[in-house]
Amino acid sequence: MSKYLLTVLRILIAVFFIIPVYWTFVIATGSRGAAYSLPPVFLPAFHFHAMWVVLTQTRWFRYLFNSVLITSITILSVLVSSIAAGYALAEVRVPGKNLIFYLMLGVMMLPGQALLIPQYVVMFHLHLLNSYAGLILPFTASTSGIFLFRQYFMKLPKSYREVSRVENVNTWTYIRRVAVPLAKPAVATVTLLTFISTWNQFQWPLIMTDTTNLDPIELALTHYMQTYQANWRELTSASLLALLPIIIVFLFTQKHIVAAVAGGEQGGKD
Amino acid sequence: MATVIESTKPAFRIPWETFLGFGLLLPSMLVFLVFYYAPAVFLAYISFFHWNIFASQSIFVGLSNFQILFKQPLFWQSLLNSLYYAAVMVPASTMISLGIALLLREGIRFKRGAIVRSMVFLPHVTPIVATSIIWIWLFDPQFGLLNAILGFFHLPQPGWLASTHWAMPAVMIYSLWHSIGLYTVLFLGALTTLPRSVLEAAQVDGAKKWYLFKRIILPLVSPVTFFVIVLATIDSLQSFSQIYTLTGGPHGGAGGPAFSTTTDSILIYETAFIYQHFSLASAMSLMLFLLILLLTLAQKWIADRFVFYR
Amino acid sequence: MDAVSFLGVSKNYGAQSVLCDINFSVAQGEFLVIVGPSGCGKSTILRMIAGLDHPTDGTILIGPSDAKHLSPGERNIGMVFQNYALYPHLSVYENLAFAMKAAHMPKARIQERVCKVAVLIQLQNMLKKKPGELSGGQKQRVALGRALVREPSIFLLDEPLSNLDAILREKMRVDLRQIHDQTQISTIYVTHDQVEAMTMADRILVMQKGEIHQIGTPEQIYAQPATLFVARFFGSPAMNTAQIILHQNENHWILSSPNHSQPISVDNSKMFNNRIHHEKHQMNVWLGFRPEAVHEGTGLGISLKVTVFQLEKLGARTHIHAKWGSDTFVYLLRHDDALPRIGDDVMISIPYCELHWFDQAQRRISLDRPVVAGNFQKLPVAVGNTWEA
Known part of the structure; x- marks a missing residue:
């Protein structure tokens, strides 16, 4: 009996977490007025007209371009800066390394909401408001990325670097050809987590821009909320389009993401 | 075979490595430094000035910004709203996620269990605006x-x-929908690393489930519980x-209706x-900075007394 | 000109001294084996030659130049690490070609060199495999190949065979020596295994606790160990040693043990002629003799009565463990000799020329030359006899 009950409970939990995403799909592809039917319609009707309207009659591709541009440059920069700093912390003798280590750790402790005002002032004085640079630069370094790479590099046998030193291979080639290829899981993790956090960014672009030309999708959705006040099919179609990349990436990499977040190896086994 | 190497380079090896x-x-x-530490230092500075960033003029006003602030009923209401929000969110998300983790723990080694875990985790990676719409x-x-x-169900x-x-x-x-997946996964991570022998020994001793939970599982996951509580506190005060x-x-109209959802973050943004x-x-x-700092320190103080670190 | 020279090199880690006043040199084309127990500083010597460690004091010459001015990459060294340090994500070919690619050498030349080395290490058809797919011996060969492919002028090997099983190790010993004979590269080989040292070396450098005990050919090391440590370290089973009191009474020598009362009979007609310059005509020494020098019966040099307590039958020969008072000795009998039984008392004798004598500081002494008793200094750097002179 209790085993049955537990299974039902598990299914209910899964349904609770997944139904809003499903519901977005139902409303977005339902027939006209289906959103307002009582009792609600539970099955999608696969009408993609509303989505077509969003794609063709709005600046969707402009927003998509912004999102892709910001996300891809951010990911690349985070990878480069984290690999460099992680390598320095793991392998290079730098005076004051402990202080630097704690300084990086400290960034994680700073409450973001409390910093927005002075950050805005700094961005203003650096002339970075309303620019792609302003949306990207502050996120080009990542403490967790640095620590992850540091951890991976420290696990490499010391003799790898020593062999390359004896063979007259410079540090840069060693990092590129040996250290990074051997830290591939870290590259994947940092790429995924940076992708998710950058793609989902909302408050920063909301504050740092006042032109819609630079808006990433997530911010642009608020404009759709204004335009399509009661047009739920178009509105949910837009949010479905914004969700899709995340969901697709998640479907293919969920084990890796869950393992990366849990920080253990438990995700890799099953 | 000998290679004659004539070198005139001076040995500056250690400075080079530092470089x-x-x-x-x-x-x-x-x-x-530029985007995080400088603003953090800057924050304390501009709080004591009457400041117009666009004209770049500032007049030292001492504590008068704080005096004005403390006279605003809305400031106190936003503080109350934030505390209300945090007071519900922190215990609720900790307990619910621990509950779900316990429920999923046994099934996690099978494919179906892993799927449920992924479904619970999915909302956490979705963009907030896109899912808020639905x-x-x-x-x-x-x-x-x-x-x-x-x-x-004939409920109100x-x-x-x-x-x-x-x-x-x-x-x-x-x-809760958006954040519980993260905490659940953290708890699951801790639960799967529990030494099986400890649980089995307890079961052999004929321990009751509740007793097992209270005396064995809870102390062993307490480091993660502490981590989740800190995370949830910081998170909810900054929603x-x-x-x-x-x-x-x-x-x-953010923060409505009638300022009932105006938290500190919303008020800061609007102001x-x-x-x-x-x-x-x-x-x-x-104020928010200090509040979060104080709460974190207080939690650390409590944790040092009650968390069982293996 | 020597390939490598150490001139008064010392190395300290903080207050801890790892190497103390090390002097030696490696000739061009020589195969030098540095041997000693773990922690004796032998790997540190190798790492200093490679430039991965730096001496606290003293000078290292690589060819004609002071190593201080050379980065590891400029020393033209090939090095093989104990754990092989093969890059696991690269194929054998890429591992061999890695450094040359990084130096932007033309592709054709890289290929030519890799193929040449592949033949030398007999891995022509393994080039496409990853290190993970290779056996321990094959990995070892790739590590050798990677060091050789750069055509180094000095070849450094840090316990390269210690991760292999016994059979492979024997084969690799022969192969390594063969590769050296073909390439004639000056080689410095670090090991803790005395058999490797004896079988492969042109010269052996024996170390303990950061000091050199002896440098010499395997024959010299075996026949004339400079210290008690060297004497015990080489040979299997190890040399028998015992503390002995030497007493001279007119032209008679009387030997006895300081630890027990078992007698030693001495054939004085064949004993040494020298006198002990000491008022009591007496001194404490260490006596050593190799198991294979022992004969059953009496008459030669010195004779002892021992009690057999264990037999180890190894097929071709048998190791006999026997007690002489509180001292234990091992000696060998051939398989067709009549074996004693456990508990038997047996007379054994050792010819005079097979005896090794060491003073209280455990340095080799010769009783054919005048002996000055009671003057025991710190262990000197004993340099292998005639070789250096």
Whole structure:
């Protein structure tokens, strides 16, 4: 009996977490007025007209371009800066390394909401408001990325670097050809987590821009909320389009993401 | 075979390594210093000035920003709203996620269990605005799915986001939906690393389930519990995007109805970027900074006494 | 000109001294084996030659130049690490070609060199495999190949065979020596295994606790160990040693043990002629003799009565463990000799020329030359006899 009950409970939990995403799909592809039917319609009707309207009659591709541009440059920069700093912390003798280590750790402790005002002032004085640079630069370094790479590099046998030193291979080639290829899981993790956090960014672009030309999708959705006040099919179609990349990436990499977040190896086994 | 190597290069090996290290650290350090540490220091500074960033003029006003702030009823209400939100969110998300983790623990080694875990985790990676949109519709008093279900069971159907009493709980439900997956996965990580021998030994001893939970599982996951509580506290005191979107931010009415969901983050945002009152907003930011710092330190103090580290 | 020279090199880690005043040199084309127990500083010597460690004091010459001015990459060294340090994500070919690619050498030349080495290490058809797919011996060969492919002028090997099983190790010993004979590269080989040292080396450098005990050919090391440590370290089973009191009474020598009362009979007609310059005509020494020098019966040099307590039958020969008072000795009998039984008392004798004598500081002494008793200094750097002179 209790085993049955537990299974039902598990299914209910899964349904609770997944139904809003499903519901977005139902409303977005339902027939006209289906959103307002009582009792609600539970099955999608696969009408993609509303989505077509969003794609063709709005600046969707402009927003998509912004999102892709910001996300891809951010990911690349985070990878480069984290690999460099992680390598320095793991392998290079730098005076004051402990202080630097704690300084990086400290960034994680700073409450973001409390910093927005002075950050805005700094961005203003650096002339970075309303620019792609302003949306990207502050996120080009990542403490967790640095620590992850540091951890991976420290696990490499010391003799790898020593062999390359004896063979007259410079540090840069060693990092590129040996250290990074051997830290591939870290590259994947940092790429995924940076992708998710950058793609989902909302408050920063909301504050740092006042032109819609630079808006990433997530911010642009608020404009759709204004335009399509009661047009739920178009509105949910837009949010479905914004969700899709995340969901697709998640479907293919969920084990890796869950393992990366849990920080253990438990995700890799099953 | 001998290679004659004539070298005139002086040996500057150690400075070179230092040079290399700092070169590699520079990009990250620069970003952290310019965009995080400088603003953090700056925050304390501008809180004591009457400040107009666009004209770059500042007059030292001492504590007067704080005096004005403390006389604002809205400031106190936003503080209360934040504490209300955190007081519900922190225990609720910790307990619910631990419960779900315990429920999923046994099945996690099988494929179906892993799928459920992924479904629970999925909301955490979804963008907030995109999913808030559907939740606004789910919360719709008339046509929303939530009230339809409540109606089916003949339960009262509240006005959710339109009601001053229910707007905050609605935001909480959304936030729980969005954040619990993360905490569940953290707990699951801790639960799967529990030494099987400990649990089995306890079961052999004929321990009751509740006793097992209280005496064995809870102490062993206490480090993660502490981590989750700290994370949830910091997170809930800084919630912005979901409140902004769910309570009508895009239409200019974030924090409504009637300021019932105006938390500190929302108030800071509106004071600074709607009403352009930067000095007051930074005074509030400083208060929030100190509040979070104090709470974290207090939690650390408590944890040092009660958390069992293996 | 020597390939490598150490001139008064010392190395300290903080207050801890790892190497103390090390002097030696490696000739061009020589195969030098540095041997000693773990922690004796032998790997540190190798790492200093490679430039991965730096001496606290003293000078290292690589060819004609002071190593201080050379980065590891400029020393033209090939090095093989104990754990092989093969890059696991690269194929054998890429591992061999890695450094040359990094130096932007033309592709054709890289290929030519890799193929040449592949033949030398007999891995022509393994080039496409990853290190993970290779056996321990094959990995070892790739590590050798990677060091050789750069055509180094000095070849450094840090316990390269210690991760292999016994059979492979024997084969690799022969192969390594063969590769050296073909390439004639000056080689410095670090090991803790005395058999490797004896079988492969042109010269052996024996170390303990950061000091050199002896440098010499395997024959010299075996026949004339400079210290008690060297004497015990080489040979299997190890040399028998015992503390002995030497007493001279007119032209008679009387030997006895300081630890027990078992007698030693001495054939004085064949004993040494020298006198002990000491007022009591007496001194404490260490006596050593190799198991294979022992004969059953009496008459030669010195004779002892021992009690057999264990037999180890190894097929071709048998190791006999026997007690002489509180001292234990091992000696060998051929398989067709009549074996004693456990508990038997047996007379054994050792010819005079097979005896090794060491003073209280455990340095080799010769009783054919005048002996000055009671003057025991710190262990000197004993340099292998005629070789250096």
